[in-house]
Amino acid sequence: MNAAQRNRHAALLKATGFEDSPALTVQSTDGEIPHGRELSFAWLTGTVMTGLTSVLLMGAALYVSFQGQDTFSTAYEALQISRPKADALTPTDLAAKSSRLRPVTATRSDLEVIEASIRETVDGRDMIRNQPFIRIRATLATAPTSLSDGVPDYDPVAILNATQPIEANPNAADINTDVYGAEVEGEVAVKLAAMPMTFVPPRAISDQSAAEYVRAVVEATFYDDESTPTLAYAALGPTVRDLGMTAGNGTLGGIAENVTIVPKKTVAAETSLGRSERILTVKERTPLNEVLRRNGFTDAMIQAIDGTLQNVFPSTELPVGARLRILFGPSRTSNTLIPYRMSIYLHDNGSNSDVHRATVALTDKGQYVLGLAPAEIVFPEEDTEEVNVANLPSVYRSIWETGRKHDLDDATIQRIIGMFAYDVDMTKRIAAGDAIEILESAPDATGRTELLYVGLTLGSTTRRLYRFGTDDGVIDFYDPDGETGKRFLTRRPLEGGGTLRSRFGYRIHPIFKTRRLHTGVDLAARSGTPIYAAGDGVIEYYKWQSGYGNKVEIKHVNGYETAYGHMSRYADGLGVGSRVRQGQVIGYVGSTGQSTGPHLHFEIKINGNLVDPLSVKLPKDSVLPQQYEARFNQTIAQINDLMKRDPAPVNVAQAATAAGATATP
DSSP states (O other), X not given: OOHHHHHHHHHHHHHTTOOOOOOOBSOOSSTTSOOTTBOOHHHHHHHHHHHHHHHHHHHHHHHHHTTTOSOOHHHHHHHTTTOOOOOOBOTTOTTSOOSSOOOEEEOOEEEEEEEEEEEEEETTEEEEEEEEEEEEEEEOOSSOOGGGTTOOOOOHHHHHHHXXXXXXXXXXXOOOOOBOSSOOSSEEEEOOOOOOTTOOOOOOSOHHXXXXXXXXXXXXXXBOTTOOBOSTTGGGSOOGGGGTOOSOTTOOOOOOOSOXXXXXXOOOOOOOOOOEEEEEEOOSOEEHHHHXXXXXXXHHXXXXXXXHHTTTOOOSEEOTTOEEEEEEEEOSSSSSEEEEEEEEEEEETTTTEEEEEEEEEEOTTSOEEEOOOOOOBOOOSSOEEEOOGGGOOBHHHHHHHHHHHTTOOHHHHHHHHXXXXXXXXXXXXXXXXXXXXXXXXOOOTTSOOOEEEEEEEETXXXXXXXXXXXXXXXEXXXXXXXXXXXXXXXXXXXXXXXXXXXXXXXXXXXXXXXXXXXXXXXXXXXXXXXXXXXXXEEEEEEXXXXXXXXXXXXXXXXXXXXXXXXXXXXXXXXXTTOEEOTTOEEEEEBOOSSOSSSEEEEEEEXXXXXXXXXXXXXXXXXXXXXXXXXXXXXXHHHHHHHHHSOOBSOOHHHHHHHHHHHTOO
């Protein structure tokens, strides 16, 4: 820049109000007070220190006033502090003001013991004895709690292993469901013998008595007071005892041997995430700790609650009719719900109402303390639970949660999931009202039970599987048509099942942006995730193919073919002509070919025609031979009869004791 340009630039700056001024200086011309362009480090330091001191003093005052709390939303909601008393609301009252209005669904969680007279052969003798069974009827859990901790990830190979047929153990007690038509007390031996042709029973009653008896029975059965035919009064007619016959004197009779009369027991049967309130009714006298444990409270939580309630609610058991209101909220350390608040209500017969007795609530420090009663509601007749529709668990997680809530062992839960995994998408979310029912044998001396029946209701569809053993000693579960739940092809043949990213059908291609037919389904997973053979077969294609990248095609029986694309690499030791079994690793997830990310492209062809892998009806892997049809139908009828019976008023622990006592001669 030359001199003329510099002068022009200075003139423009001066015209706009800028002018040359002396540089900033720390030298003061008037003592310690700075003026104009003068600076004072002492004044600057004093101003900064004053501001910092003010911030620290105000922070300390706030910390002390709030007693060290760093968040306040949980305490306010859990303890209901300073909340004005509102009019009583029902859980389904849609007029209630709420920023998170959730639907409320009726819940069921029944663990019952049923008894039936079972007929069996022991040492060549036909015996009839009472045998207990355990029946579970429950709605599927709509939210995960601490019961879901440690649940294994969804893995199709593990499911295959869990659904293998059961080999009968010759040393184990037989599971018998042969229900006898009549109820017996104790144990009865039945002996069949041919009646001699020369035997003529003596006359026990006269012809006149017999005629009067028949007339009375007919009148009571077919006619009422107006001589109108009816069957309503059959039970009011005479019985054989009215004929005056007594045992002895040549009449047919019997002596009850080895029968112990035991009174019926009356002890009770044990019965992003958002907040959810669960309402429970205690139907029989039950320990409080047991109820809490079955509803997602850990042992540490239960111990803390016991200590908190010791002075205000010292009783360790809940009486019949007691109500619990449990508020669940998201955990800060895991993707589950934890109990935020628990309130106990006892029924007052005098006022015929439920009276609040105690409330404990979780603080921000993780401690359970006494809290105020929550807002009043009108308790529904049935137990209910708020449903967070946006965060319902998958079918897989919900079955695990429900099974553990009812004390099923992990092996049994895995088998139940495996039995339905071929027909049901286990990664799909459940709907409110979905349910499961289970029938088991009573625990043996070691506490082991055997699964006899499972019914799973999802939406409007109910699937039922019954236990049945064939003559070769193999035990499996079959539907009413005699087919196992297992399919000869799996629909999601990779570890964990993957995440569905694109379905079968026409779509806008993610790369070419044109409408094209998507010939399979895309299951997203991490690169390197193992890919399994969907079924037994022979590899027909094993190399790179344009668009599909590394691809494998397997030919199965009866015109079925499967294809697997975009693999990162192949499994070692395989090639064209290799025979593979269902569940065998054939490659690993990748993003080769025309792909926007790591995933498996999976196809199924039937007689050369592409079909939707997730919805096509696949043939069953095993069908019960025709020779067992009559026996299997009898088993179905017997199990259905057990599922319809009224429960016996005993708990599970007593059922095990009763089972051992009944079998003792």
